[in-house]
Amino acid sequence: MGKSDGIPILDLGPYRAGDAGALETLAAALRHAQENVGFFVIVNHGVPQARIDAAFESARRFHALPLDAKLALKANEHNIGYLPFKGSTTRSSKVNVNTKPNLNEAFFVKRDLAPDHPDVLAGKRYKAPNQWPAEIALPGFRAQVTAYCDALEALARSLLPLYARALDLPADWFAKAFDFPMYTLRMTHYPPVPEPEIEDNQFAIAPHTDSGFLTLLAQSDIPGLTVRLPDGTWVEPPLIPGSFVVNTGDLAHRWTNERFLSTPHRVIHRTPRDRYAVPFFFDCSYDHVMECVPTCTGPGNPPKYPPTTYPEYQLWFGSRNYAHIAPKAGENMAAG
Numbered sequence: 001m002g003k004s005d006g007i008p009i010l011d012l013g014p015y016r017a018g019d020a021g022a023l024e025t026l027a028a029a030l031r032h033a034q035e036n037v038g039f040f041v042i043v044n045h046g047v048p049q050a051r052i053d054a055a056f057e058s059a060r061r062f063h064a065l066p067l068d069a070k071l072a073l074k075a076n077e078h079n080i081g082y083l084p085f086k087g088s089t090t091r092s093s094k095v096n097v098n099t100k101p102n103l104n105e106a107f108f109v110k111r112d113l114a115p116d117h118p119d120v121l122a123g124k125r126y127k128a129p130n131q132w133p134a135e136i137a138l139p140g141f142r143a144q145v146t147a148y149c150d151a152l153e154a155l156a157r158s159l160l161p162l163y164a165r166a167l168d169l170p171a172d173w174f175a176k177a178f179d180f181p182m183y184t185l186r187m188t189h190y191p192p193v194p195e196p197e198i199e200d201n202q203f204a205i206a207p208h209t210d211s212g213f214l215t216l217l218a219q220s221d222i223p224g225l226t227v228r229l230p231d232g233t234w235v236e237p238p239l240i241p242g243s244f245v246v247n248t249g250d251l252a253h254r255w256t257n258e259r260f261l262s263t264p265h266r267v268i269h270r271t272p273r274d275r276y277a278v279p280f281f282f283d284c285s286y287d288h289v290m291e292c293v294p295t296c297t298g299p300g301n302p303p304k305y306p307p308t309t310y311p312e313y314q315l316w317f318g319s320r321n322y323a324h325i326a327p328k329a330g331e332n333m334a335a336g
Helices: 013-017 023-036 049-063 067-073 141-166 250-255 310-321
Strands: 002-004 007-010 041-042 081-083 106-111 181-190 205-208 215-219 224-230 242-250 266-267 275-277 278-283
Touching: 007 023, 013 023, 013 224, 023 041, 049 106, 049 141, 049 181, 049 215, 141 215, 141 278, 205 224, 224 250, 250 310, 278 310
Parallel strands: 007 041
Antiparallel strands: 002 007, 041 242, 081 106, 106 181, 181 275, 181 278, 205 266, 215 242, 215 278, 224 266
16 A cells, blocks of 8 residues: 555555455555545546546536526535535634635535435435536536446445444445435536635635545546645645545544544645536435444443434534525534
8 A cells, every 4th residue: 555645545456356355455554544644545446537537527517607507506405506606614624713715616416316216205315306407508417427426426335345344343334324325526616716825714625624424536637635634734645647535524533433533624726727626425324323333432432422314414514614504493403
C-alpha cells in the first residue's frame, strides 16, 4: 500500500481479483487509514474511466444551463435539486467558525425511484423523486447520471466487507444494514472567483466533515481539496488520474464509537478555470437503526452516542447547513 502526504493509497486490484489473503491485507490497511487519517485513495477500483469522464461532463452540461432553467429545479426540503451559487453556509464545522457562504453551486440527485415504487411506499427512502431537467434540454443526462450512481453504489458495496473486517467483524456484517442503501450524488461547480482568501474566511467549500458513512470522490484534474490531518496540518490528496478519494463521514464516526475518524476538509479554488466535482455519499438503509458497533465498545469504553437512523441524522445535519431544509413539527432533531 502506498502513501503520499500522509494519505494512504490502497490498491483494490488483488482484492477484486480474489487473491488469497487480499481481503485481510486490504482490511488492515483500511483500518490504519480510518483510525489515523480518515481519508485514503483507491486505485484499480473497476469503475471505467469513460463512466467517470461522463459524470464530470454531465456536471458541466447541467451547470451550463441558463440560471432560470436551474432555478426551476431548486432544491427542496429533501435536498434534491439545484442549490444556487452561495446557497449554503457550512455551520457544522469542528475546526473553523464559517461565516461566509460557499463559493459554489450544486445539483443533488438521490436514488432514481418513482414515488409509487414499493421501496418508497415501504418507507425505505425519502418520499420524493429526483428533479430532472427535461430530456430535450439535456439529452442523455438522466441516463448518464443514473449509470454513474449505479457504478458507484456497486463500488461502495464492494468495500463493505473491508470495513467489516477492519472492525474485526464477519465480512458480511454490514450486509443487512445496507440491503437498500441510501446515496446522494452532488454535482458541484466552482466558478472562477477573484482571489478568495482563507484569511477572509471565504472558501469554495468551507472546512467541514461529511455527514454520512463514506464518500467516494472521483479525482478532478484541477486541485483544490485539502484535508486536515490529526496533527492539524492541511495536505492535498495525491493526484492520481482515475482514482477515488474515500473518506469516513460523521455517521461512520459515531457508529464506530469514534474509532474511525471523520476528518475535516475544505476546497479552495484559485485557478481561472471552472472546476467540477461529483462526490458520491453512501449510507445505510433508510430505516436501519445504527447502534454502536459491538467491537467498538467494552469495559471503560461505553457507547458515546444514542442509536440513530439515516433520516434522523441527515435532517439534523441538513437543517444546520442548508436554509431550505427545516424540520416539521414533531420531527426528531436530536443529533446525540
